[in-house]
Amino acid sequence: MMEINDSSGDDFTLVGFSEYPQAEFILSLFVSGFYAMTLTGNVAIILVSLLDSRLHTPMYFFLRNLSFLDMCFTTCIVPEMLANMWKGSKKISYIGCVVQYSVALALGSTECVLLAVMAVDRYVAVCWPLRYATIMHQQICHLLATMSWLSGFVNSLFQSSLAVVLPLCGHRHVDHFLCEVLVIIKLSCVDTGPTELKMLIARLIILTVPVCIILTSYACIARAVVRMHSAEGRQKAFGTCASHLIVVSLFYGTIMFMYLQPKSNYSQNQGKVFALVYTIVAPTLNPLIYTLRNKDVKRAIRKVVWKDSV
Template sequence: MIDNISATLEGSFILLGFSRWPHLEVALFVVILIFYLMTLMGNLFIIILSRLDAHLHTPMYFFLSNLSFLDLCYTTSSIPQLLVNLWDPEKTISYAGCMIQLYFVLALGTTECVLLVVMSYDRYAAVCRPLHYTVLMHPHFCRLLAVACWISGFTNSALHSLFTFWVPLCEHHLVDHFFCEVPALLRLSCVDTHVNELILLVTSSIFVVIPLILILTSYGAIIQTVLRMPSTTGFQKVFGTCGAHLMVVSLFFIPAMCIYLQPPTESSQEQGKFIALFYTVVTPSLNPLIYTLRNKDVRGAVRRLMG
């Protein structure tokens, strides 16, 4: 095993990506570059605006800033390498680069799952416990929740990455994906990987299914509270904030479940690339638009900053 790792350290992996469709690579390069720039500008806009405007120093925008920073890091961990590989016919990535990419993609994805649960709890507290909201979502407690999200994601990724990279690999290092991910690397192994696949299924259930159940539970309580509201004004305000969060949850969790919670087949492997491309490129660029287009707080903050 040590010899295998030493040999791999001297070499590199080849990310096949979308090489089966060479006629699409130029178009994909242009589209992905546009979405990546949108992601950078949109999420930086939310982070800077939330810091500069005192009216946005609330738990909701604190967690939204964390989500924006998370999306920036998540896309940057894989998209620049993808853009290089779409332009470069060799499509190589070093062993160290692959290991770092796997670790951060897994860590940031897991962190986002947990952070979306925390954001749903914030909405639950705001709608269902408005009189106790300032006590429940004290700034110190919000910071602790954010730290817990990041620690849980990076701890899970450290353990999972270690299990993956200790698996002996075969002679060829052709990764059938556009970034280094666990299932694609396990397919390169020369030994039985059922234990690793079981660990992947268990951790995916813990960090995908359980968070989704908690989010739906929070919104079940929110819907019950909204239905008891006597006026439509309160309903519209709740829908404005909660609807945006639910849309972001759908865009993140549905593709993740399609990839990690279905049995691997040849067709699902090819579909998985495009699904992964969607939640890696498109979803992070849409999040700022979803949260800001119909948001009066953000529009007000922009007007105040512009004098």
């Protein structure tokens, strides 16, 4: 195939689910509904946690970051996805594709680190309750949040810079509904083995380090809970951690399947389904999980929406 050195002059075609044209329209309605729920749920959490002074705590500060992150992540992907489903052309410009996979990678990486930071926050709350306010003061919370965002964008800059320098061939059909960096590099005319190895190392770092922090934090929490003599104390500790554990399981379960499985076992259709869960469903479920399992948030929502005195 003829090599195109100046790849910026050509568009990509996002194949998506075009092989199932009837199902694609139904899927577009499904995605639209989930996107609306994602925006509504996460905006509600941000506003409620800002308006209710009792939610001005480190836990809800990090939750606001997570909600804002989820909104940005889905907005980076869903509008373009819906436009491609509803219009005749499924084209996306080279620059648009690079921006999409760079921003999506940055936000996904940031969430990896932010979930680990939230686990540390829960560890301090359960294991050091009397020193919680001293340890998790405002400056350290802002520092941890900044570190999460910065590490995510540094990881994206590293991986995206590896991808963008690869020469692309004439074939520009992307078998996905979004520009995903691992799919894009497969269009290269050269051997991508060294590049993929570097990306794998970067993914292992951004995934396994936060996972180790999360597992260590919850191991310490579990040990502290077992030592509690009060059933009420154990129930409270479980309640404060359960929502975060559910979100972590959903997020890491899908992302590890997508990025860490051997290439020989990778099915593109399976990848699309798990990418839907990761990019569309999970950001919608996060506010529901935190709301339904959290009495403080439900009380604050009733107060803000219905002006009830609590």
